[in-house]
Amino acid sequence: MLQVLNLSKRFGGMLAVDDLSFTVNAGEIVGLLGPNGAGKTTTIRCVASLLQPTSGNILLNGHDVSDDPVAAKRALAFVPEVPNPYEMLTVMEHLRFVAAAYGMEEELVHAEEILTRLDLWEKKNDLGASLSKGMRQKLACACAFIHRAQVFCFDEPLIGLDPKGMRELKGMMMERRAQGNAMLVSTHMLDTAERLCDRVVILKRGKLIAEGTVAELKERLQSSSDVSLEDMFLELTEEIPGS
């Protein structure tokens, strides 16, 4: 579904992502973990073809992001790190615009359901400028779920959401996984990642330092079974003498 092949991204002299390869299969949620500045956002932005990879390829549903961006993006739903809604568009108009952009106006029948689950239905006629931070985040998620994407990329989607919002969002992600969609979720919330993600990819300074299911990682580190992902994450990102 989503294949990242030898992706590198350089900003001036700084290599933000270094020869990164991983795959997200259909019906799978993959967590993208790493300390601040590890290159998570950069990777996700390359997937959304907002950034041009310095080298390497990204395949979305078999379409190369650089060669055929339109077809690739049609399969992708993207939630940015800090979503800025259009100040002069209402919540409902955001959904209508996104549905039109993906050519899926018929999906707007689900708008009420999605907005209600995210507690935005009463706000449907409010302007983007008047939304609080959490509501902006929820609106971006609602826009991601309104069209029938096969691949979802979330950049720290849970930050700023209230407990109910978090639960609903995680629920919606799991429903989509059950429907066979691929999801890439970057997050710092390791306990959530442990419960939500099928596999995790851990980055450090742009390099992949570990990949696999939580159980596999435990095995690799020969840790006892009651060790949490958090302990392993800290051990991995601390221990490996990094570049």
Next chain:
Amino acid sequence: MRAVALLSAFKFKNSLRTLFSDPRKLLPLAVAIALVALMIVLGQIGINQPHPNASHEHLDPRAFHAGVLLSLILLGLSFIDSGLGDSLLTFGMSDVDYLFPSPIPRRVVLAFRLPGLMFGALFMAGFVLMAFDLAMRVAEPKWQHVGHTTPPGWAAPAALFLSGGIYMNLAMFISVRMNNRKMIHRALMVSVFVVAGLLGLVGWRLGANTVEAAVLSKVVWWLFLPASLATESLLAGYAKEPSLAPLGWLAVSYALSLIPMFTAKANWYEQSIVSTERSFAFRQAARGGYASLMGAKASSLKSTRSRMYTLKPFGSGAMSLFWAHLCAAAKRPFGNFIGPVFGGILAGSFAAFAASANKDTETIGLGALFAIGLYCSMGFLATAKAACESAIRRRELLSPLPFPGWQSVAANLGTPYCTIILFFSGCGITYALFRAPYWPLVSFAFGVGLPLRLSARMILQYIIGIAYPDAADKLQQFFAVGVYAIATSPFLVAEFIICLPGMILHSFWIVAISLTLIQIPIGAVLLLLAGKASEKAVATGEPVSVMSVVRRNR
């Protein structure tokens, strides 16, 4: 295509709706329209005045032609230069988040920038036509009529629009296509200065005719084809030559200039994101306060060089707040302190040179001073608004501070005011040092009168900033200018009345002194009002209506 059209329609509809939902916001609209109308009427009256200088010599049409061509070339180069900067690819952050990741082809996104470019070209065309008209009146070149056909009236504007549009499209193409634009930008700037210098040198050594011949040479004609064709269309009417041929070529070139722009396969989103994020951060900083902060932000985004600033706290009460602002401004010493002094010295010496050269240029020098004073006042007023907005935003920090509102207003405005004093006194003192014509009066006006007047205006702007903080979109921001115009009008009337005795006695000194003196009570009263408004705004975070501040004033 449909989606982007939908987006624009929604935006437009909602910004009209927010504008018209509140009758308060319509008042400025009316004032803005009235002001524009007034300007047009005054302009018409001015244009229809017969030229005062009856024994005016007529300019040689060839020289006039060269001058027009040179101006249009410079204009075209400035368009291209804009393509080498960030501005053309700067979108909104919302576009980065919602529009760019969507499967809308980049070409379509670009196409929706085209109307903006066209509008820019149209605006420029109008402006150039006005300037051209003025130049025609002043220079009065004598044309030889070579033919009998008069071109239709729309030919000249159309030609200007097309030539501007071609340069705009070229600029856009450069933006989309070129990654390392800084080098080209520098090269262009350097070559423009070198060529200008060369032309100056040639004109000085070999006479103006050589310059004229160089500008009208075939090389220049081909190099700046759109500008040359536009000049020909513009001037052909006066020679009564048929002028539609250049126009036709311009139309063809315009269509051709669209092709490279839309066939470039480059992923310009990345460059756009860089400049969009920079301008977003810049705007956040601008909302948060001073030019200093904006400069710091801009430079921090460009280079990662970090500097240490450790300045000791100083003073107590409002003084410490002022000191904190001053320290923040000191992080950009050039923009806040050194630049204004130099700017003032530069403006002062230019005016002094122009004014002392001879009788003809005296008006130019004094006029330049007047224009500089006016222009800089407007710029400085904007900083007052920014200071006010930042104060409202930082109300959690400010409201617990134990001093009266007027002191906190004074402290917030103190730093921008220092910049102003540096600039204007630099200007006034330089002018005085040169002993240029009327130097005592001019230096008094620049060193004392204008800064005092500006302080009163800044406080007024601060009050308006508190009353009208909601400038969510460009339309509203535009009309907020009208509010300021309304608020200043009573003060303008008061100033006019106070000037009357001086005008009757024909004494500039009386006018200047009375104008200066009246600013002190006005400023004090406004400061008190601003303090009250600020206390209210800081306490509630809500806009305070101007009327309610006046009413509560005991």
